[in-house]
Amino acid sequence: MIDKKATGKNATVEKRGPAPGRSTLSIWGGEKDYTLYERSTQVPVVHSVSFGYEDIDTWHKVALEQEPGHIYSRNTNPTVDVFERKVRDLEGAEAATSFATGMAAISNIFGAFLRPGNRVVSIRDSYGGTNRLFTEFLPQMNVQVTLCSTDDEDEIEAELLKGCSMLYLESPTNPTLKITDISRLAAVAKSVKALVVVDNTFATPINQQPLALGADIVLHSASKYLGGHADALGGVACGSAELVKRVYQYREINGATLAPMDAYSFIRGMKTLSLRVERQNQSAMTIAQWLEKHPKVEQVNYPGLESHPNHEVARLQMKGFGGMLSFSVVGGLDAIKVFLPKLQYAHMAANLGCVETVVGPPLTTSHVECSDEERKAAGIPDGLVRYSTGIEDVEDLLADLEQALSAI
Numbered sequence: 001m002i003d004k005k006a007t008g009k010n011a012t013v014e015k016r017g018p019a020p021g022r023s024t025l026s027i028w029g030g031e032k033d034y035t036l037y038e039r040s041t042q043v044p045v046v047h048s049v050s051f052g053y054e055d056i057d058t059w060h061k062v063a064l065e066q067e068p069g070h071i072y073s074r075n076t077n078p079t080v081d082v083f084e085r086k087v088r089d090l091e092g093a094e095a096a097t098s099f100a101t102g103m104a105a106i107s108n109i110f111g112a113f114l115r116p117g118n119r120v121v122s123i124r125d126s127y128g129g130t131n132r133l134f135t136e137f138l139p140q141m142n143v144q145v146t147l148c149s150t151d152d153e154d155e156i157e158a159e160l161l162k163g164c165s166m167l168y169l170e171s172p173t174n175p176t177l178k179i180t181d182i183s184r185l186a187a188v189a190k191s192v193k194a195l196v197v198v199d200n201t202f203a204t205p206i207n208q209q210p211l212a213l214g215a216d217i218v219l220h221s222a223s224k225y226l227g228g229h230a231d232a233l234g235g236v237a238c239g240s241a242e243l244v245k246r247v248y249q250y251r252e253i254n255g256a257t258l259a260p261m262d263a264y265s266f267i268r269g270m271k272t273l274s275l276r277v278e279r280q281n282q283s284a285m286t287i288a289q290w291l292e293k294h295p296k297v298e299q300v301n302y303p304g305l306e307s308h309p310n311h312e313v314a315r316l317q318m319k320g321f322g323g324m325l326s327f328s329v330v331g332g333l334d335a336i337k338v339f340l341p342k343l344q345y346a347h348m349a350a351n352l353g354c355v356e357t358v359v360g361p362p363l364t365t366s367h368v369e370c371s372d373e374e375r376k377a378a379g380i381p382d383g384l385v386r387y388s389t390g391i392e393d394v395e396d397l398l399a400d401l402e403q404a405l406s407a408i
């Protein structure tokens, strides 16, 4: 079970036995082959900018990537390595590399693969920050971006067939939880030799594995579910050793490196990833079904509901429907201003995917970068609430919602 490097630097993965389960990988993934420092059973946080050598020949071999080892922590670091390997194992990838934030993962992937004159096809409902890259920064670099209706797969397919360099997807989307058929669109993208990139932040590798559905690169904002405790920022990208190496080489120079302490927070947080996500899947489903029957609630968006327009695709491509949902309440923004502050067991904050329940309107969370018109065009009503289900007892969350909704 030797595996030299998780990063694209010199990734070599040897064949293993039968693939372990999700919980086992959350705990042991990336750690089993780690050299124990002073016999510690937990991964040490290596706060060192550089790594010293006793002879020039060894140093030179490591620098030339002929031997495993570390030189300088902007490039690689032992703690960061373990985090990358853990995500790599959970996504079933050959290699992974990490970043200071999720947005750094996204912009470094673009930087590594897109050139002036290239064309990207994506969806209108991508994460707010990603949307800004698409509408403002990529066009500045003469990269053309075509954003399609998220729920119109025929339109996406037609745009892909006109020829493009990259298909960029997110499923489920933020904040309306739309689902796109990843394997269908990946197959079309492959036919025009486009690179398929999927942001898997909302689903987590526990619920969805885009590489198995045909994606070339899968990325996460680790700040959300992977870390799970809202106390560390980071991003990660996984894929083939060859593609990840290209992203790694760009990031190494671009410098958006994940810090060792944050990598450690992710390693610790991820040990309970599978447990947390299973609980959040169950609670979100219970809450979505409950909200659907509530007289103060107009619409509930959750891919696990049979009323969801793409429930069937979600059922086929996801192992669980996730902890994210959104719903609109009677009375719009004014009602939300009364309802949300009444919730006792929820932070009103611009975050998601952590152990606590977190709520907020798209106005101050996912779509803060967008104008009122853009939010309207994206089909986001003023009365929408994004609800990130925590791991509290679901009875308490339901009672809390009931008392807060009754204040409207």
Ligand SMILES: *Cc1c(COP(=O)(O)O)cnc(C)c1O
Pocket (backbone or CB within 6 Å): 101, 102, 103, 104, 127, 129, 170, 174, 199, 201, 202, 221, 222, 223, 224, 233, 234, 235
């Ligand atoms: C939060 C988020 C990002 C950006 O991640 P940061 O770590 O905040 O930079 C990207 N995509 C999705 C789906 C997100 O939720």
